[in-house]
Structures are given as C-alpha cells and as structure tokens.
Amino acid sequence: MxxxxxxxxxxxxxxxxxxxxxxxxxxxxxxxxxxxxxxxxxxxxxxxxxxxxxxxxxxxxxxxxxxxxxxxxxxxxxxxxxxxxxxxxxxxxxxxxxxxxxxxxxxxxxxxxxxxxxxxxxxxxxxxxxxxxxxxxxxxxxxxxxxxxxxxxxxxxxxxxxxxxxxxxxxxxxxxxxxxxxxxxxxxxxxxxxxxxxxxxxxxxxxxxxxxxxxxxxxxxxxxxxxxxxxxxxxxxxxxxxxxxxxxxxxxxxxxxEEGLENVYDRHAKMRDMLRAGLRALDLELLVEDEYASPTVTAFKSTSDELSHIKDELKNNFGITIAGGQKHLKGQILRIGHMGYMFPSDIIVVLGALEGILSKYRQNDYYGKAIKEAQEVFFNDL
Amino acid sequence: MxxxxxxxxxxxxxxxxxxxxxxxxxxxxxxxxxxxxxxxxxxxxxxxxxxxxxxxxxxxxxxxxxxxxxxxxxxxxxxxxxxxxxxxxxxxxxxxxxxxxxxxxxxxxxxxxxxxxxxxxxxxxxxxxxxxxxxxxxxxxxxxxxxxxxxxxxxxxxxxxxxxxxxxxxxxxxxxxxxxxxxxxxxxxxxxxxxxxxxxxxxxxxxxxxxxxxxxxxxxxxxxxxxxxxxxxxxxxxxxxxxxxxxxxxxxxxxxxEEGLENVYDRHAKMRDMLRAGLRALDLELLVEDEYASPTVTAFKSTSDELSHIKDELKNNFGITIAGGQKHLKGQILRIGHMGYMFPSDIIVVLGALEGILSKYRQNDYYGKAIKEAQEVFFNDL
Structure with missing residues (x-):
C-alpha cells in the first residue's frame, strides 16, 4: 500500500x-x-x-x-x-x-x-x-x-x-x-x-x-x-x-x-525553490531559468529513457503521480506540480524518492543530497 | 432540527x-x-x-x-x-x-x-x-x-x-x-x-x-x-x-x-401516481392531465396566497424544499420534484405535511386523506 x-x-x-x-x-x-x-x-x-x-x-x-x-x-x-x-x-x-x-x-x-x-x-x-x-x-x-x-x-x-x-x-x-x-x-x-x-x-x-x-x-x-x-x-x-x-x-x-494569502504565495515560492535546488543536486537539467520559473510547476529534462523510468518508478513504487511533456516536449521533460494543497514536506518526499531511483538507475550515490539542498532552502529562509 | x-x-x-x-x-x-x-x-x-x-x-x-x-x-x-x-x-x-x-x-x-x-x-x-x-x-x-x-x-x-x-x-x-x-x-x-x-x-x-x-x-x-x-x-x-x-x-x-432500469422507471411512475392521487385528495388542481404527466415532477395550482403559504410552511416547519412556477407561471403553481434518489416514502412524508398545512390553513380536515390515496396506489400495485 x-x-x-x-x-x-x-x-x-x-x-x-x-x-x-x-x-x-x-x-x-x-x-x-x-x-x-x-x-x-x-x-x-x-x-x-x-x-x-x-x-x-x-x-x-x-x-x-x-x-x-x-x-x-x-x-x-x-x-x-x-x-x-x-x-x-x-x-x-x-x-x-x-x-x-x-x-x-x-x-x-x-x-x-x-x-x-x-x-x-x-x-x-x-x-x-x-x-x-x-x-x-x-x-x-x-x-x-x-x-x-x-x-x-x-x-x-x-x-x-x-x-x-x-x-x-x-x-x-x-x-x-x-x-x-x-x-x-x-x-x-x-x-x-x-x-x-x-x-x-x-x-x-x-x-x-x-x-x-x-x-x-x-x-x-x-x-x-x-x-x-x-x-x-x-x-x-x-x-x-x-x-x-x-x-x-x-x-x-x-x-x-486563514493561512493568509501572502503565506500561501510564500509557500508556493518556497516549494519551487526547494524543488529546483534538489533537482539540480540530482544532476537534472531544469527546463526554465530561475528568473522565469513558476511557483506552481517545475519541469526538468533528461533522456527519454531516464524520464520514462523515473515516471514509472515514482508511480509504481512510491504512489507518486507526476506529468510528462506535452506535444513536442513529450519524452523530453517531466513536470512536477506543487500547487494548492501541497507542502514543503511533499517536496522532501518526492526528492527522497528521486534520490533512490536515480542512485540505482545511474549507479551513483545521491542519497541525502537533494533533500539536503531543499532543507537548506527551507531552513535558511525561516 | x-x-x-x-x-x-x-x-x-x-x-x-x-x-x-x-x-x-x-x-x-x-x-x-x-x-x-x-x-x-x-x-x-x-x-x-x-x-x-x-x-x-x-x-x-x-x-x-x-x-x-x-x-x-x-x-x-x-x-x-x-x-x-x-x-x-x-x-x-x-x-x-x-x-x-x-x-x-x-x-x-x-x-x-x-x-x-x-x-x-x-x-x-x-x-x-x-x-x-x-x-x-x-x-x-x-x-x-x-x-x-x-x-x-x-x-x-x-x-x-x-x-x-x-x-x-x-x-x-x-x-x-x-x-x-x-x-x-x-x-x-x-x-x-x-x-x-x-x-x-x-x-x-x-x-x-x-x-x-x-x-x-x-x-x-x-x-x-x-x-x-x-x-x-x-x-x-x-x-x-x-x-x-x-x-x-x-x-x-x-x-x-443494481436496482434494474425497469425498476427505477417503475419507481418514478409510482411516485408520480401516488403524488397525484394525494394532491387530488387535498383538493389541489393538477396543472397537467394524466396522459401527459411526467414521472419526475408534478405541478399543482392554487391561489397565489395559498401557494406561498404552502411553500414557506414546508420549508420552515418541515425542512422540505419544493419549487415555484417560472416566468408567467410564477405565483400560479408549485412544483414537487420526485426524481433520482427519491422514494415512495418521501411522497408519503410530503403529503403528510401538506395535509397538516392545508387542514390548518383552510380550517378543513385533511388528516390521513392524501396519504390514504397514495397508499392505495402503492399497495394496489404490489
């Protein structure tokens, strides 16, 4: 389960x-x-x-x-x-x-x-x-x-x-x-x-x-x-x-x-910054430069095979559904949504899963690395 | 409550x-x-x-x-x-x-x-x-x-x-x-x-x-x-x-x-027939003749004052919401819906409430009369 x-x-x-x-x-x-x-x-x-x-x-x-x-x-x-x-x-x-x-x-x-x-x-x-x-x-x-x-x-x-x-x-x-x-x-x-x-x-x-x-x-x-x-x-x-x-x-x-609109917006910006820092630590190339990165969704690139492996593993072994690319970006990017009823802890969880998936797939040691970057973003800001 | x-x-x-x-x-x-x-x-x-x-x-x-x-x-x-x-x-x-x-x-x-x-x-x-x-x-x-x-x-x-x-x-x-x-x-x-x-x-x-x-x-x-x-x-x-x-x-x-489509349709037709028999027993004039009466909604006529009294009493004292007329039928009819998740017992309840409301309003004794007609439709058919 x-x-x-x-x-x-x-x-x-x-x-x-x-x-x-x-x-x-x-x-x-x-x-x-x-x-x-x-x-x-x-x-x-x-x-x-x-x-x-x-x-x-x-x-x-x-x-x-x-x-x-x-x-x-x-x-x-x-x-x-x-x-x-x-x-x-x-x-x-x-x-x-x-x-x-x-x-x-x-x-x-x-x-x-x-x-x-x-x-x-x-x-x-x-x-x-x-x-x-x-x-x-x-x-x-x-x-x-x-x-x-x-x-x-x-x-x-x-x-x-x-x-x-x-x-x-x-x-x-x-x-x-x-x-x-x-x-x-x-x-x-x-x-x-x-x-x-x-x-x-x-x-x-x-x-x-x-x-x-x-x-x-x-x-x-x-x-x-x-x-x-x-x-x-x-x-x-x-x-x-x-x-x-x-x-x-x-x-x-x-x-x-109740949360306060400004706090809602800050939470979204923080999830974006945490996720981007974490994805970089996983050697995943971000599609969008920092200046134009949305606080609600993040896209990253990799080989079609690796992307397909990541998406399937997240879904089948961690119950996490993320989205692929659309039209001519199909097979070229994956997209992680981080908007609405989502929290920094969700970013930690998905990064933790990605660390494991990529450590095995690339036979490299990513354990703790993406999460550490995300934590730094989260705690530096408090 | x-x-x-x-x-x-x-x-x-x-x-x-x-x-x-x-x-x-x-x-x-x-x-x-x-x-x-x-x-x-x-x-x-x-x-x-x-x-x-x-x-x-x-x-x-x-x-x-x-x-x-x-x-x-x-x-x-x-x-x-x-x-x-x-x-x-x-x-x-x-x-x-x-x-x-x-x-x-x-x-x-x-x-x-x-x-x-x-x-x-x-x-x-x-x-x-x-x-x-x-x-x-x-x-x-x-x-x-x-x-x-x-x-x-x-x-x-x-x-x-x-x-x-x-x-x-x-x-x-x-x-x-x-x-x-x-x-x-x-x-x-x-x-x-x-x-x-x-x-x-x-x-x-x-x-x-x-x-x-x-x-x-x-x-x-x-x-x-x-x-x-x-x-x-x-x-x-x-x-x-x-x-x-x-x-x-x-x-x-x-x-x-699960209920069976034919049974669903029969239930609707029965609710219509029960309601119409009951409304007649309350001396309420039906807007539509039997031949063209819908199995899903029933309209009846009365004076504008009586209709308004009925609608308010049902809502305020019995928690029952029914609908008025639209456009030029406003103030001339009321409509009771009996479709979807509704049952003969609901018809009995609304008729019971109407008996009481009209008995008082018209200073007449309708107690049991509408329900009896509805019961006859229900049980005769079984």
Missing amino acids: YKKMLMTPGPTPIPEKVNQRMAEGMIGHRSGDFSELMRRIKPKIKDVFGTKDDVAILSSSGTSSLEAAMVNLAAKDENVVVIVSGAFGARFEAIAKTYPYNVHTYEVEWGEAADPADFKDFLNSLDDVKVVVSQACETSTAVLHPVTELGEIVKDYDEEALFIVDGVSSVGGMKFNMAESKIDCLISGSQKALMLPPGLAFVAMNQNARQKMKDNDLPRFYLDLNQYFDSLDKDTTPFTPAVSLIQGLEAVLDSVA | YKKMLMTPGPTPIPEKVNQRMAEGMIGHRSGDFSELMRRIKPKIKDVFGTKDDVAILSSSGTSSLEAAMVNLAAKDENVVVIVSGAFGARFEAIAKTYPYNVHTYEVEWGEAADPADFKDFLNSLDDVKVVVSQACETSTAVLHPVTELGEIVKDYDEEALFIVDGVSSVGGMKFNMAESKIDCLISGSQKALMLPPGLAFVAMNQNARQKMKDNDLPRFYLDLNQYFDSLDKDTTPFTPAVSLIQGLEAVLDSVA
Whole structure:
C-alpha cells in the first residue's frame, strides 16, 4: 500500500475539509441558501484574483474560460495577438482561429518566457491590435511570463487594447494585481492552485473590458459573460451552477484566508525553490531559468529513457503521480506540480524518492543530497 | 432540527455512496486510472439513454448541452423548429435565435403537451426544415410531450430532418429508446434523475447526426462535439473533465444497474401516481392531465396566497424544499420534484405535511386523506 500523491500540474489534491463541504448536502440553486453562499464568496474570490471587480464563475473547465474571454472581448474582424510558448498558448491560438478574427501569433521557444523588448517590436509591427492574450504560467513548460512588463507594453501600444491573461495554473499560487499589471481580464480554473476538482472556470474582468463586451455581437449563449456578471449582481448564476463545487470553493477561500494569502504565495515560492535546488543536486537539467520559473510547476529534462523510468518508478513504487511533456516536449521533460494543497514536506518526499531511483538507475550515490539542498532552502529562509 | 428534504425538480439529493465516491481522491485526468473509469462508464450510460451509440460527457450544465446540440447539428441559415411549452423551451428558442438560423417557434399552452396532429400541420406548413427540437419533460410545467409521436411526424416530414430532444429532467427517470422514438440527439444534465450535483451535461447522438455535425462550420470550440466523440473513442475527454463528478457518475450508473432500469422507471411512475392521487385528495388542481404527466415532477395550482403559504410552511416547519412556477407561471403553481434518489416514502412524508398545512390553513380536515390515496396506489400495485 502506498500513500498516493498526485503531483501533476492539475488536477491537484483536494483538502479533506473541502471534500466534506462538497458532500454536505445538495441545495437548490435558486434558493436563499445558494444566494447567501454566493454573497459570501464574492468578496473573497476578488482577493485571490487581485481585483476590486467581480469574478464570474462558470460551471465548466478552464478551456471554456479561455474561449469565453476571447469571444466576449474580441469582436468580429479584430486583430488579436496570441503569445504561444507551449500547449496552452497553442490552445488559445486554436480558439482564436475558430472565430472570425485576424490572429497574429507571437511564437516563443517552448521553455522560454516572452522577451519584452522583442514582443514590443512584434506588437509595434502590427496595426490596430485590439486584444493581446498570454498565459501567466504556461503549464506545459512551467514558464512564468513577465506579465506586468507585457501589460505595460500592451497599454503603451494602445491604451484601449485589452490584455487577457490565462491564470489557470497560477491564480491562487502567486500574487496578482490586475490593475498594477494592467490586466483587463484574468481567467482561471478550479483544479489547480484553487484545490478543487475540475469543473469551475473563473473570469475576472475590469469595467473597461465589461463595457466593450456589451457591444460584442458574436453569437454565444452559455459563454455569454454578460449574463454571468448580470446574475452575479443578484447573487446568482444564469444557468444551473455546479453547486457542490461552489460549496467547496467557499471552504477553499476560507482556508486560504486563514493561512493568509501572502503565506500561501510564500509557500508556493518556497516549494519551487526547494524543488529546483534538489533537482539540480540530482544532476537534472531544469527546463526554465530561475528568473522565469513558476511557483506552481517545475519541469526538468533528461533522456527519454531516464524520464520514462523515473515516471514509472515514482508511480509504481512510491504512489507518486507526476506529468510528462506535452506535444513536442513529450519524452523530453517531466513536470512536477506543487500547487494548492501541497507542502514543503511533499517536496522532501518526492526528492527522497528521486534520490533512490536515480542512485540505482545511474549507479551513483545521491542519497541525502537533494533533500539536503531543499532543507537548506527551507531552513535558511525561516 | 429538521431532516432536510430537497424536492425540487433539480438539483436533487445525492446518495451517500455517490458522495463518498466523489470524495475518494482526485486522479489525474490524463492517467490510466481515468481512462479505465471512462471505459467502464461508456457502455453503462448508453443503457440509460436508450442507445447503442456513444454518449458524450461535457463538464458544464444542462443548458450547454442544449446549445451544443443546436450549434453542432443546425448549420448556418437552416430552418429550425423549436417547440416551446415552458421556460426551457423558451431557453432553447433563445439559444436558437442567438445563432444564424431561421427559427420557427411552435407555441404550446404552458401546462399542455404538443398536440401531434396540430404540430404536423404546423411542420407541413414550413419548407425545408432541417432540425426540430423539443423537451421530453418540460421541467417548468411538468408536462411530458408525446416524443415518439413527434419523432414519427418529423421523419414523415423529411427522413433527413434531425430530431433533438431535451431529456434534462427525464433521462434516468423514464425509459428512452432513441431509435424507436426516432430521436437523433438526446441531451441531459447530471443534477436531476441522475442523482449527481450539477456540472455534467450529456449528449447522445446517432451516426446520422454525427455525420452531419462533421460538416457544420459554425464557430465553436468548447462545445464542439466532434472533439468529445473523437476523444471518447480513446476513453478520454478533449478538455479537463469534472473528474469528481465523473467518479460519482460511475457510482450512480452502478446503483441504477443494481436496482434494474425497469425498476427505477417503475419507481418514478409510482411516485408520480401516488403524488397525484394525494394532491387530488387535498383538493389541489393538477396543472397537467394524466396522459401527459411526467414521472419526475408534478405541478399543482392554487391561489397565489395559498401557494406561498404552502411553500414557506414546508420549508420552515418541515425542512422540505419544493419549487415555484417560472416566468408567467410564477405565483400560479408549485412544483414537487420526485426524481433520482427519491422514494415512495418521501411522497408519503410530503403529503403528510401538506395535509397538516392545508387542514390548518383552510380550517378543513385533511388528516390521513392524501396519504390514504397514495397508499392505495402503492399497495394496489404490489
């Protein structure tokens, strides 16, 4: 028997309290109980998204919020720039290309972050761009883009252009301040740093974006965000919401407030730093440089054979599930998620397992070495 | 303290086993464990939808499956007929009018079922209709439309026209046979007779419909059902699925198979008959005639004051939540849901409460009278 550990970059483990809350009993979604639940959630979720504006809650997965942001904020025939640095940027591009837009793709080497100066040149080479979209953390490569610098560039280019940021694998695991970073729309999903099962999507939007959305006549119904924000004013939802997940969401928001948001973010940064120090001690090459390393997921490279051995051994002998690479990074990297209901002790455990696996596989002595590096990061900081 | 009873026509109570299964622990949605879960679910869910074809599972609420059916099966500029006999027909009409279709609304008095002969005349008065949509049970009025007769009429009109049926409040509570009823596409949601929290939507589709869908070039991404069926062939989903709800779905399907589908349907029909007999004994007028009464929800009329008193008393003094009317039926009817994890004993309890409430309110003696009628239905049938 193994204690199972889900260390993928989403879905992530669910705290027991959250599971209990979700099993507390179904309530009618048009009842006073549900309105009160929404009323309690509304202010708390704003803090997590770093905004004073409302955050719409959709009952669907993260991809739907990418599409919703797009189809509500970009109008027909507009010029849209999509930053693509991995599988989720590519998905955003595919969504954009589904609709009647002029899509301009800004390609970034997978594993690298968008270079602000270069992006600025790219943007300035285009006329009349109305919408720019980027990941904050590109989940497939574990890169954190310099969102605040990008936001600055977008608004320098045109104060009216809208900046949409995909925070699916970052909201809840790092600090956002939408106004400071000049983000008009920040989206996310429930199953990553927010410690819930998949099934909820979130869209935070400033008033500027909401204003533009009202005049957008692209056909959409379930993803028409006007309806969600209008309903939110009345503490309800336009369509039957995923009640149990929203019950769980309140437990998550309470738990996050109890720990303190800054402490939550520090915990994530510390897990990243511990893990990176440990992986280096195991002679594993990190995909992303320190400056752009996400606090929520870490990717490392090795030979395809070694990666496959590591992944299987972790799963079969230690009950630890981690993720492989996606698309052309398949077989080239492994990814360890460290967001949501995860702790420095989990990093110690996975590093301990890796020490043993690699000591045997490479016939080298790694015992204690990765853990020692991680401990130093942990204790030096206290 | 009251034992809370949720007797709305959705969401409905969740069986303890299903809650436990949903809290069993998160699994990666790209893991072998999840593929195996999907592989086990696939054949079982077909039985509930009465089809040999695949049933797509979307992570979103029922409305999204209405929209998905529409936007995948009706192409640009096509003639679409929507049968509207209540709030959900009206929603289907609103969805249809969002897209570039020629929408023809067949209006039915709320509380009545579509009349086959009249509908046939209506359909024959139109040229080149490609898609017809109807509710099976219109949740807002508790009417069951004569779906098989409607299907016959659609195919008599044009063998190639597609018949889409909204089974949100009926699938799982009554028998469907898609081929026999000539239904090309049957949709549903998780939160009604399927005993799950809201958050999953289902689309069953025959090969004819799937073929047409492939050529439809209306823009859609999250609701592109081609992607769902293609992924289903590989035991997976195109986007991150609501894992915990799908874990729960397996528990539901196992429980339904254990009871036996025919027994499940008989239980629903019996609850309807018991409740209707009891309500009549309370001198409450039923909104729907026997012939078109749904096995999953029952509506009754009274004065606005009496209805409001009944609803409040049930909630405040008995912990029983039932639903009011929607749109122009607000204040004119109440609706009692009896689908999913509900039993004849629940009908006895709600009737007992109603006897007391009305005995006092009307200063009349109803004690035992409604229950007796319900018992007779129950025991006569054994």
